[in-house]
Amino acid sequence: MPRNGAPTRERILDAAERLVIDNGYAATSLDRVIAESHSSKGSFFHHFASKDELARALVERYAAADIAHLETALAEANAASDDAAExxxxxxxSFEDTADELMSAQSSCLYVSVLTERELVERGTSGQVTNAIVAWREGLTGLLQAALPDPPGLDLHDVADHLFVTFEGAFILCRATGxxxxxxxxxxxxxxxxQALLSR
Amino acid sequence: MPRNGAPTRERILDAAERLVIDNGYAATSLDRVIAESHSSKGSFFHHFASKDELARALVERYAAADIAHLETALAEANAASDDAAExxxxxxxSFEDTADELMSAQSSCLYVSVLTERELVERGTSGQVTNAIVAWREGLTGLLQAALPDPPGLDLHDVADHLFVTFEGAFILCRATGxxxxxxxxxxxxxxxxQALLSR
DNA sequence: GTTGTAACAGACCGACTGGTCTGATACAAG
DNA sequence: CTTGTATCAGACCAGTCGGTCTGTTACAAC
Structure with a gap:
């Protein structure tokens, strides 16, 4: 086999992720991605068939890391205590404790950038986002069900989704306020x- | 005075608002705004000096309506009960009851579209957004303070901001799941x- | 060394972008 | 009826966009 192209592909993805999170998908030109990844047109189109294909690869990588992060936190929470509410x-x-670190690593969320463009979503970029959302929902619903086996008039799926909603909304709030x-x-x-809900 | 241009300006703003909320700012071309508002290049640049100026006008109008909506709801809540928690x-x-209506009128939030593009924010488009956020924060903090005069380890500003965060996050969730x-x-x-917090 | 091919470089292209410019048109004031 | 101007129409422009194409280079197999 000839040269190894994997590092180049990763460099392109890294630069594109940062640019797309910062300025959105449509506002990020391939020329800029290519410049900041120290790549070239030829190199880019060797690794990605089109800009949309880049978007799909970006979301796939980002969602996989997101789900991995979720599962680590779930495992740690389960190991930390026997009490369901705890x-x-x-x-x-655990997310609260690493929030500052998260925000210094990225200025917003790739999901926001991608979902903002409806026509991009309709070209099939959001499947991996839905997967991630469902994973968060089911993971946290599991923890909540153990703590609130008979919830009075509550839909635990919605309460679980509320954590994802908080993440995304907080990204917006951070961006707005700086x-x-x-x-x-x-x-x-x-x-x-x-805590208030669980200790009633 | 010659012809009245105000309706044309509003038609342009209406079309632009819908398009920008749907697909983001950068992905919305002026040609499309002009076509969908049944206007023309000459007309557009008579009313707006540049695309960025359009963005500023959009946010200004949207934020003003947002704040008006907030103040109506605040007045209604104050009139509805004497109990602070209530x-x-x-x-x-009141927002819950009108949520379906809201979502059938707009597919997301203009704030998300505008804030997604950092370079646009840096060109001075987000001032009105911050105003609106502060108005929501202060309005709800007032209600919360009356209900929880001595909050144990709580920052009521953050609890109040959480409603804005919920709105924005929910817009993202709706877009992702369809x-x-x-x-x-x-x-x-x-x-x-x-409710759980207030009834502890 | 020859050869095959994945990896890369960059000139080039048509389409579209935000923005300009010239001119037409409606309408109120005199 | 003339005139001034806000309003509007659309041809046009330079620059940028995503994408193509031709060619070169590095490396493994033989």
Missing amino acids: RVLRFVR DPSHMRRQLRAVRQLY | RVLRFVR DPSHMRRQLRAVRQLY
């Missing part, structure tokens, strides 16, 4: 709200 | 979480 709170707390500490503070608020 | 719940409930009912369900979830 597990829920530990789970949320203050990345809102991510940690919103995760803290949602933990305290969950 | 006022908070009524306030959230299911607009998530808006109502997330507002219901956050109301139930607030």
Whole structure:
């Protein structure tokens, strides 16, 4: 086999991810992705058939990392305590504790950038996002069901989805205010709200 | 005075708002805005100096309507009950009751589209968004303070911001899943979480 | 060394972009 | 009826866009 192209592909994905998260998909030109990844037109189109294909690869990689992150946190929460309510709170707390780190690594969420463009979604880019959302929903619903076996008038799926909603909404709030500490503070608020629900 | 250009300007803003909410700012071309508003290049650039100027006008109009909506709901909540906790719940409930209507009128939020593009934000488009966020924060913090005068380890500003976060996050969730009912369900979830907090 | 091919480089292309410019048109004031 | 101007129409322009094409280079197999 000739040269190994994998590192180049990763460099392109890294640069594209940063640019798309910062400025959105349509506002990110391939010329800029190519320049910032120190690549070339020929190289880019050798690895990706089109810009849309790049978007699909970006989302696939991002969603896989997201789900891996979720599963690590789930495992840690399960190992940390035998009390079901405590597990829920530990789970949320683990994201709260790493929120500042997260926000210094990325200025927003790739999901937001991709979902903002409806025509892009309709070209089949959002399947992996839905997978990730379902994984978060089911993971947290499991923890919540153990803590609230007979919830009074609550849909635990919605309560579980609310954590994803908090993440995405907090990204927007951080961007609007220019203050990345809102991510940690919103995760803290949602933990305290969950705590109120579980300790009633 | 010659012809009245105000209706044309509004038609352009209406078309642009729908297109930008659907597909984002960069992905929305002026040609398309002009076509869908049944206008022309000359007409467009008579009313707006540039595309960025259009963005600023869009956000200004959208934020003003947003704040007006907030103030109506605040007044209604205050009129509806004397109990402070009840006022908070009524306030959230009013958005829950109109959520389906909201989602049939718009597929997402203009704030998301505009904030997604950092370079656009840096060109001074987000000032009005911050105003709106502060208005929501202060309005709801007022209601919460009356219900929880001495909150134990809670930052009521963050708890108040959480409603805005829920709105924005739910817009993302709706777009990802293609299911607009998530808006109502997330507002219901956050109301139930607030209820748990207030009735502890 | 020859050869085959994945990996890369960059000139080039048509389509479309935001924006300009010239001119036409409606309408109120005198 | 003339005139001034806000409003509008659309041909046009330079630059950028995603994408193509031709060619070169590195490396493994033989």
